[in-house]
Each structure stands twice: as C-alpha cells, then as structure tokens.
Amino acid sequence: MEFDNSRPIYLQIVEKIKKDIISGKLERGDKMPSVRVMASELKVNVNTVQRVYQQLEQEEVIFTQRGIGSFVTRDEQVVKRIKQEMSYELLENFVQGMKELGFDSSQILKLLTKYMEGEPGGSIKGR
Template identity: 45%
Template sequence: MEYNPTLPIYLQTANAIKRDIVTGKLPPGAKLPSVRDLAVEYTINPNTVSRVYKELESEGVCFTRRGMGTFVTEDSAKIDMLKKEMAGTLIRDFLEGMEQLGYSRHEAITFLENEK
C-alpha cells in the first residue's frame, strides 16, 4: 500500500480494511489477520496495527474475542451504514473537486451523468 503523507497511517490502514469489508472481500464474521501478520502485510509497526484495530472496534466495525482474535462485525446494518458513509465521502470529495475546477454542483452532476 502506498501511503499519503498528509493522513496518519493508522487511518489509511483502517480505511483500507473498511473498504475490504464493504466490498465483501472481508465478509461479516471474518477473522482479521493477527497484529503481526497485518503489520507485515502493510509494512507498518505492530503498534500501529493495534491502533487500527482499536479504532475499528470503537467504530463498531470489528470486535475482539480474547485469545481468539479480531473479527469483522456480523451486523449487516452497520456494514450498510459504513458503505453509505464511505460513498457520501467520495461524492462530497468529487463535488468539492469539481467546484474547485469551476463547475457548479449541477454542472458536475450533469458531467457525471454523461460520463461513460
């Protein structure tokens, strides 16, 4: 993974895991990699992974079973809500970028509708 220097690595990693959850790559109830395995996979410090898992747990995206590991939430409503939140962020970023280019919101939407 290539990291953006303007955003903390733990947030970028958490967002990548959330993306895997909403796209189904990590289905509800799936066991997440161990802290060490994820640290190797993302080439980050294990302490950063612990922070990622703590963040995801505080958001209700995953849960930890002592001695067993960390798992994706089984709450499909939570996953649907997360997907909508992520989509909303993408849309807001798109509209903001288009406005910076001088397009009105209506023009940006029309541009999007005409794009193939």
C-alpha cells in the same frame, strides 16, 4: 500497500479495511489477520495495527476476543452504515471541491462521464 505521506497511516489502513468489508473482500464473521501478521504484510509497526483495530472496534466494525483474534462484525446494519458514510463522504468531497474550483453541476456531470469513459473497468456500455 502504499501510503499517502500527508495523512496518518493508521487512518489509511482503517479505510482500506472498511472498503474491503463493504466491497465483500472481507465477509461478516471473517477472522482478521493477527496484529503481527498484518503489521508484517503492510510493513508497518505492530502498534500502528493495534491502533487500527482499536479504532475499528470503536466503530463496531470488528470485535475482538482476547487470546483468539479479531473478527469482522456480524451486524449487517453496521456494514450498511459505513457504506453510506463513506460514499456520502466521497460525494460531498468531490462535488464541493469541484464547485470550489468554479464548476457547476452540469459541468461536473460532463467531466465525470468523460473521465469514466476513458477509464477501464467501466460498465456504462459493456465496452
């Protein structure tokens, strides 16, 4: 995993994990890798992963059983909540940013469709 130099690593990992849960790569109740294993996989320090898990637990995204491990929440509402939170944040950041660049709504729409047509993996027209 590659990190953006201008933002804390632990926050980037937090977001990555939440995305994996939202998209279904991680399912409710799944056991998370141990802090040491994940630190090794991501090539970061154990303390950094510790901080990640701490943050996720605070947001009720995972729960921890000492000596056993950490697990993805079984609460469906929490998953829904973070999905809404993250998608809204993306929308807000995008639209507001584009408007600050001087684009209006219709221009934003045009640019987006044009961008997605040129991108692989789109599902607008089967391709």
